[in-house]
Amino acid sequence: MDISILSEKLNHTLSTLRYGENPKELYEPIRYIMALGGKRIRPLLVLLGAKMFDDDVEKALLPAAAVEVFHNFTLMHDDIMDKAPLRRGQQTVHEKWDANTAILSGDVMLVRAYELLLNVEPEKLPLVLRLFSRTASEVCEGQQLDMTFERREQVSIPEYIHMITLKTAVLVGFSLELGAILQGAPQADAEHLKAFGDNVGIAFQLRDDLLDVYGDKAKFGKQVGGDILSDKKTFLMLTALEQANAQQRQTIIGWRDKTDESIAGEKVKAVTQVYDQLHIRQQTEQQIDLYFQRALHHLDAVQLPDERKSMVRNLALQLMERDS
């Protein structure tokens, strides 16, 4: 079966979800954010994790939808906290409506995510809900750390990796683990898939940091250097600050808080020049490779024939835009 068939099944399931009707101020924003689309990677990973162990993935569809609803809940609340005006090129919920609406609709989405998970077989429910709740807490912890770090002068690389692990990676890991658990996979295999997903998630976020500076603008679809312009403490920026000499440090610090569009080109160029001098691109690529290799190591450890693991492996490679 092709991955696009799973994707179709998933989209069909998502299209059948009913969140509620009244009051419409509460439920309309949920339909709105869920309709914005996105790559639906996390629920797809639930299905792929499930399919490794059993071709019949029907029972994983609603739990997969739960993960997507949860993910969009975090986006709705994060966008308030980050004062983000746009999400996937459209107005964010707190911009289109207001912050109160985004708070409350988000709250209901978290409840809906739990409700969708109630479609798990009863004997698996306690484990699934325990793991989901832990993951949900970790994602909140990651968002809190992200906000704290933005206000802090000094953030170490291990602290940054810890933050993106919580904010981004653990949900990727949980998605695969959930799929495996639903199909009755051995615990060790489910845990290796979780570790695979966590590491892919870290690699993916580092790649996101990298592409912001060194990505193909047309392909990436975002402004090149957006993170630099907004003084974001990315892996690249933190590595550069750690390794910069006095003059390079002065260059970076000197551009701080200058976020006006009119100087964007000059600022991005100046900071990128420091990155280039310090070989930040190569160092980031090495780190990505490190986490990706760790991920594959865990996938290898899953006790299944290689052909059953190829779809998950290929999706991960595709996310990394790599051939092998």
Next chain:
Amino acid sequence: MDISILSEKLNHTLSTLRYGENPKELYEPIRYIMALGGKRIRPLLVLLGAKMFDDDVEKALLPAAAVEVFHNFTLMHDDIMDKAPLRRGQQTVHEKWDANTAILSGDVMLVRAYELLLNVEPEKLPLVLRLFSRTASEVCEGQQLDMTFERREQVSIPEYIHMITLKTAVLVGFSLELGAILQGAPQADAEHLKAFGDNVGIAFQLRDDLLDVYGDKAKFGKQVGGDILSDKKTFLMLTALEQANAQQRQTIIGWRDKTDESIAGEKVKAVTQVYDQLHIRQQTEQQIDLYFQRALHHLDAVQLPDERKSMVRNLALQLMERDS
């Protein structure tokens, strides 16, 4: 057993809860709001609902705590939306920290509430989580309606009752129902207890509306007429607006948007005079009595000897400050 022994057990359980440690910006506000206290009525009702069917309420303690954590989550988020500066005489979380902190700590509290419910016996878990999730959604719907009504010119009495049912009453009903379910009560009994709680909840909220105007200031602990001063659409205000003649209506409308403390006394006096002319106090008392009688009717229908129902009945009477 005295109700104070249940209360002690509950407080002990609440004092042993561990919400998390790092990052402290996320977990400190949770400890803060949970330490503000309050009457802990909802978790106490879980225990009383449980005790009706089985004297050993140990297994209801953590689920009762779940209800209290959930209730405090709604307070934390509602206070942001209502821009409330104080909660139980102390700074609200969004004032002491900021709105982002209150959003995110609240989110984690909702997750913790679900986690605490995982202590329910596995075979009861799907039902308990389904009912809890429905209740949680309804509470959010009630908060949304409350906000919508405040911005709307006209709100009917049935609409208002519907709003307070969702925002306040259903959680009271769920608390009792949860206690019953945990002890294996027959479904019909659990449903009657739920209906008892819903109706007590409505009566209690109407009484709250009444006491704001006609309460004993010293006893009530709030400024008399606070709702009038802030133009709140309470049961009293909506009933008065429905029944007012042109002149009385003019008096009420004329005082709208005048919320300055310096005119508080004059405004409260003028509006209360209209209430008095229309016998709003007596009408509200009648409504309270109506819902309280409905509640007792459902308690009577629970298939247990009267002595097993007396603690719940007495607490309800006490909440209403009535003798019978």
